[in-house]
Structures are given as C-alpha cells and as structure tokens.
Amino acid sequence: MQHDAHAHHRTERSGAHAGHEGHGATADWPTAARATLHCLTGCAIGEVLGMVIGTALGWDTVPTMVLAIVLAFFFGYSLTLWAVVRAGLSLKAAIGVALAADTLSIAVMELVDNGVLLLVPGAMDAHLSDGLFWGALAFAFLVAFLVTTPVNKWMIGRGKGHAVVHQYH
Numbered sequence: 001m002q003h004d005a006h007a008h009h010r011t012e013r014s015g016a017h018a019g020h021e022g023h024g025a026t027a028d029w030p031t032a033a034r035a036t037l038h039c040l041t042g043c044a045i046g047e048v049l050g051m052v053i054g055t056a057l058g059w060d061t062v063p064t065m066v067l068a069i070v071l072a073f074f075f076g077y078s079l080t081l082w083a084v085v086r087a088g089l090s091l092k093a094a095i096g097v098a099l100a101a102d103t104l105s106i107a108v109m110e111l112v113d114n115g116v117l118l119l120v121p122g123a124m125d126a127h128l129s130d131g132l133f134w135g136a137l138a139f140a141f142l143v144a145f146l147v148t149t150p151v152n153k154w155m156i157g158r159g160k161g162h163a164v165v166h167q168y169h
Contacts, residue, residue, distance in 0.1 A: 027163070032153035035162030039105040039152070040145055042079040046071030047113065051137065052128060061124045065117075069110050076106040080165055101165045108151050113144035 050071040054064025080098040085091060116139065117123050123136035155161025 027153050027156035029149070029153060031156055031162075032149050035152040035156060036105070036109075036145055036149040038079065038162065039076055039102060039109055039148065040141060042076030042102075043072040043106060043109045043113070043144070044141055046073065046075035047110075047141075048137065049075075051133075055126075055128055055133065061118075064124070065114055069114065072110050073106055076102050084165060097164055100160070101162055104155065105148055105152055105161060109144045109148045112147045113140040116140035116143045 047068045050068025051064060054067050059067075077095075077098045080102050081091075081094045084094040084097050089097065117136055120132075120136040120139065122132055126133035126136065152161055156163040
C-alpha cells in the first residue's frame, strides 16, 4: 500500500511539472501529514537530544536551544539524505534534494516548537526527571505539527518541499 502511495506521488509530481513547473499541482492532507511526520521525526530526534544534552549539562536556555535546533536540522536532513542516497542518488545530488525538500519545513517546525517551549512557564528550567520537561516538549511538537502541515501541503501543491523527495522513493 505504501508503494502505491509513492507511485501516486511520482505521478502527481510528473503531472505537476509537465509544462507547469509545479504550479497548480494538488496535494491532499494525508500526503502533507506524512511529509510533516517525516520532518517531525528528524526534528524530534535532534530537538530531544539537544534539550537532553543542554539540560543535563545545566546550560542556559539559549545555548540549549541552539544545540537542539542545529541537531534538529542535522537529523531532519539526514533522514532525507539516507532515503535518497539509498534510492541511488549521489551524495551531492542528495544534499541538494534534502535542502530543497526540508529547509522550510524544518525551519517552521523549529520556530514553532521552540516558541511554544519558551511560552510554557517553567519548561526551559525543568529537569529531565520532571513531567513538565517531557510534557512541554510533546505539546510543542504537536503544535509544530499542526502549524507545519499546511506549509507542507502548500509546498507539495507547488511541486516543492517533500514532493521533490517522492520522485526518488
């Protein structure tokens, strides 16, 4: 079933680019949600790792968030790189695909989830053993998912973002 979905994305992408450079392509909400979950997976790995490291080392908010954001981009791009290199692209071409596919999605996700964390009272001062630490992080990811999904739908509908990756699946 998953392969059928990927075949649909290839067909949708090819049709979208046939003389229209991606304008007017349609993207449905399930496709956008899957693209956002892909992005969220990489972001969450990096974000959690960065927050855990920064919190465990007793760092202040800014260096902890910077580390979390850097790692979120690293792991977000890495998941895409792994998939498209495995599909046969060279590393150089895969880097271009990952940058084109994931940059806006990761940026929006990081802006939103870190903004939410800053707005939750005490979240950035919570310790790893506190429910507030994990609860605020989970809440931030949920809000980021809800905000980023329409962004991904918009990009996919224009043959950009995660639509670029699906031609290699």
